Amino acid sequence: MLIFGKKFAIQSIFAAVSFAAFFRLYELFPPLLPNIAHLPLLAALLGGILLGSGEGILIQNRVASGFDSSLALVMEKRLSIPVSLWYIVTDTLILLASATYLPLRRLLYTLCTILVSNGTIALFGIRLKPLQAHGSSLFSLLFTPLRGLEMIWEQKIPTLYWHKDQSMASLLWTVEPLTDSLP
Amino acid sequence: MITRKHSNKVLFTLLGAAISSFGIYNVHAQSNLAEGGSVGLALLAYQ
Numbered sequence: 001m002l003i004f005g006k007k008f009a010i011q012s013i014f015a016a017v018s019f020a021a022f023f024r025l026y027e028l029f030p031p032l033l034p035n036i037a038h039l040p041l042l043a044a045l046l047g048g049i050l051l052g053s054g055e056g057i058l059i060q061n062r063v064a065s066g067f068d069s070s071l072a073l074v075m076e077k078r079l080s081i082p083v084s085l086w087y088i089v090t091d092t093l094i095l096l097a098s099a100t101y102l103p104l105r106r107l108l109y110t111l112c113t114i115l116v117s118n119g120t121i122a123l124f125g126i127r128l129k130p131l132q133a134h135g136s137s138l139f140s141l142l143f144t145p146l147r148g149l150e151m152i153w154e155q156k157i158p159t160l161y162w163h164k165d166q167s168m169a170s171l172l173w174t175v176e177p178l179t180d181s182l183p
Numbered sequence: 184m185i186t187r188k189h190s191n192k193v194l195f196t197l198l199g200a201a202i203s204s205f206g207i208y209n210v211h212a213q214s215n216l217a218e219g220g221s222v223g224l225a226l227l228a229y230q
Contacts, residue, residue, distance in 0.1 A: 022200050047207075050207075051211070054199045061192055090219075098223060
């Protein structure tokens with residue numbers, strides 16, 4: 001827990017506890033927003049914007065927003081597994097597990113909400129590194145998947161990072177944002 | 184000694200946690216949307 005220092009640990013635990021406390025508080029009351037389950041695209045957009053704004057505020061304040069980010073940071077430090085690769089693995093596993101209770105169509109909307117929330121986080125002006133680093137284009141990455149995988153492994157393309165001044169198109173390829181503002 | 188910087192950080196952490204959990208409870212959970220990361224795990228457990 002103290003790999004990144006006591007201060008970071010305390011701040012992240014505080015963030016996690018307050019998140020849980022707020023969730024419990026909301027649970028005591030019926031949902032405040034009307035049910036938009038029949039409008040899944042709108043739900044994906046709204047959910048993405050809300051989640052993205054919350055997480056954006058947390059990351060901007062250099063607080064790890066969840067257990068997975070902390071675990072990814074530890075894996076990189078201790079086992080030299082790139083954070084990006086770890087995120088791809090855990091997110092795929094979690095989405096596959098979610099497929100047990102969600103039909104395929106809902107999973108597509110899930111992908112949509114993840115893209116929207118990541119985009120919202122990036123709008124908070126967090127400095128993220130570009131996907132098209134080292135002169136490689138997105139297309140060469142798509143057409144040579146093995147080379148792409150190799151580059152992700154070598155972290156020549158840090159998929160998790162996005163630069164503030166980068167175009168929106170490349171932003172959509174951000175798997176999960178994690179800033180170098182974290183320790 | 185609690186400085187203004189500290190109290191700001193606490194306030195913003197609370198604000199961030201309040202907004203994101205609001206979204207998850209009112210939108211994701213109600214509309215059956217999954218997520219990645221720890222939020223995805225929480226939603227999986229919530230179902």
